[in-house]
Amino acid sequence: MSALLEVTGVTKRYPGVVANDNVSLTVNAGEVVALLGENGAGKSTLLKAVFGLIKPDSGEIKIGGTPIVFGDTAGVISRGVGMVHQHFQLVPVMTVAENLILGDEPKRGIFINKKAAYDEIIALSKRYGLEVDPDAVIEDLPVGMQQRVEILKALRKDVKLLILDEPTAVLTPQEIDELLVVIRNLAKSGVGIVLITHKLHEVMAVADRVVVLRGGKLVGTTSPKETDEAGLAQMMVGRSVVLQVNRTEAKRGGVVLEVKALEVRDDRKILSVKGVDLQLHKGEILGVAGVEGNGQRELVEAICGMRHREAGSVLINGVATKDMHPHAVHEAGISHIPEDREKHGLVSNYTIADNLVLNQFDQAPFAKGWIRDLNEIAKNAIATVEKFDIRTPSAFNTAGSLSGGNKQKVVVARELSEELPVLVAAQPTRGVDVGSIEFIHNQLISARDKGAAVLLVSAELDEILSLSDRIAVMSDGKIVAIVDSKDADRNYIGRLMAGLDK
């Protein structure tokens, strides 16, 4: 019997980069293959070629023993391949239900059978434990929820080969656990699965085989039985990575950011931050832990002036900041790494250079009066690309041509290089490879050591635990406890997050 997927000698070049360099890979039925590699290693490119989204320059791809026609997505889908994309392929103005049935609608006569569609969606989401609201409009949903819709969409048709490009980057830990179970069950029933992720524990938990790309080349194959997380990291990056954060005692100063009795509504106008008081000191990292959807997102957006404050105030050094005015808040001294980098963080058809000065474009040295100083912008870009190891042939390529993790690095680099008194970092390492996580973590610590007050929000409890000096646990829109990191253990925090211990 031939392998389910057989990739032989695939090469794909972009101007200045060989994204895939003579890569070969096989996936058998019932097997979970994890595809690992640094940001920009060529993982998405390879799987997009398999799915027929891009045409490789050379090589061959066979599904079930028969070669595919490069670029023929419809043909690939008809042969039982499903893909969850790193960049969502949903129609933003349509509902969840409409997106899910799009392209293959249940019909009654010439009309769409709404009832059947709903029943099918409910059954589907029950079956895989991925709950969705069929009537919600995609663009109103947080990215995690959109991701669930993407996954359900891929699972709706009976697939033989399922390609998952960083499906877990935006899911909550619980959702991830459920997804991993779904993946195992699918594999048991004979589906072949290719999974891209930067979270090595997921790889250890679910993969049968691990394939590592570096610089577009396949550099090795291994399995969770033969190695551990550190070994995987070493294979990816080509050097040993310190997965543990080295953190000295914080030198806490006075209060810089003060949040008083803050109340905020979410997109559905429901009160989701219910009177939060918070004091952030100079020279500390305060982590906000919580199960996604307990108001952390709204809290961050309200602090940064991006969401209306129903009640309460946000003060920097005792001075109240403006509501709904991100620029004024930025001027007052807050840098913000936004959660949704595609929507807020980047202008994807601007150059990397322009994106790196996006919120300072009218300030010295990047503008002299009315005129933008292109030389300064260029100098800054070249230095930052170098320092943050943003993988690109040129700092003047568009941000849209970057790989997912490198886009994140652009946003992080921009916000960290300003050195403002307060840094609000929402999911700062989402989609970033282990080597770069290490780097970003060190940068956050060094910002703290230079005296910045850092507010860190992350869905990764481990990230919160390893970086924070104090941990604020948020549950149901309130801060239920503030724990010193010395007294914080995973279990205790987890119980607080679930709202059990009060």
Added chain:
Amino acid sequence: MSQTKVAPKEVGKPAKNFDVGSWLVPVIAVLVAMSLAAILMRLQGSNPLTAYKSLFTTAFGSAAGIGATLGKSTPLVLSGLAVAVGLRAGLFNIGAQGQLLSGALAAAWAGVTFEGLPGYIHIPIALIVGAFFGSIVAGISGFLKAYRGVHEVITTIMLNSIVMGIADYLASHQLREPDQFLTRTSEIQASAKMPVYAHLPLGFFIAVALAGAIWWILGRTTSGFRIETVGRNRHAAWYAGISVKRTVISAMLISGAIAGLGGAVETLGITYRYAPAFNLGLGFDGITIALLGRVHPLGIIPGAILIGGMRAGAANMQFDSGVAPELVDLLMALILLLVTAPLITRFFKNSSNKSMTSGWGS
């Protein structure tokens, strides 16, 4: 693969904010449109080669011809530029026509009313008055978009009709030429007529200089960066501290001023008065020209010259080959069709999709 090095030649000229993309699309669109039109001429029994030859020798074959072509091109450059500025900010200004009409009428009024001024004062005043009124008309749409969320396509189309009604009314009542059977304004003072130097109309150079200025402003200034950013991703613009409302309004004001200037230049340089239906279609041609020039402030200049040349040569073509001058309109329609299909999709993708779907893209 991990090249972080940058070729030295790129230093100092970064921030290429324009999609220099493929200029092949407009060139091919024009060639295909001309071939299709040639087939139609053939079917109609005319000789397309004679027709095209006559068209282009009239337009470009002599100094006088080139002068006429540039004269016709002038308002087209400006209306194309007006539409392009709007598109840069993510706004589809379909109302260049109305803005242009109000500019044309206002300039006629200024040209008739102010007496005893020297040309170097009278002309600028009349041009500014035209630009001002064009700007006001577009500003209404900008304001409604920013503060009421009304789509600019709807308001600009509606304002087209309203402005046309008002302009025609004024031209047949308050501003009508006294004791005249025709509905039109009086001829402007000699001091308001724009000079022509050795066949070359002054207005054309103003238009080209303005296109150059807009290009520079969009690419090199903070105001331009605001407009570009709002056009590409308004969420990111807001996050970056750019007032989306203010930018939308100023982009519409600028766009309308340019269109109004286009009307003024037409009045002061060619028609010397305002009469209803004189300028019909110039504003709509601006849409075709903006897209033909790939929404690039300098790219619209060749587009405008091409269309202006066809308009200038059309009458002679009929004389030489019997092909009706409406051929030019047919060509314009075909070009618009061929050039928009790919561009429109890209425009909507950039202005809405890009910013609304979120993901971890690569």
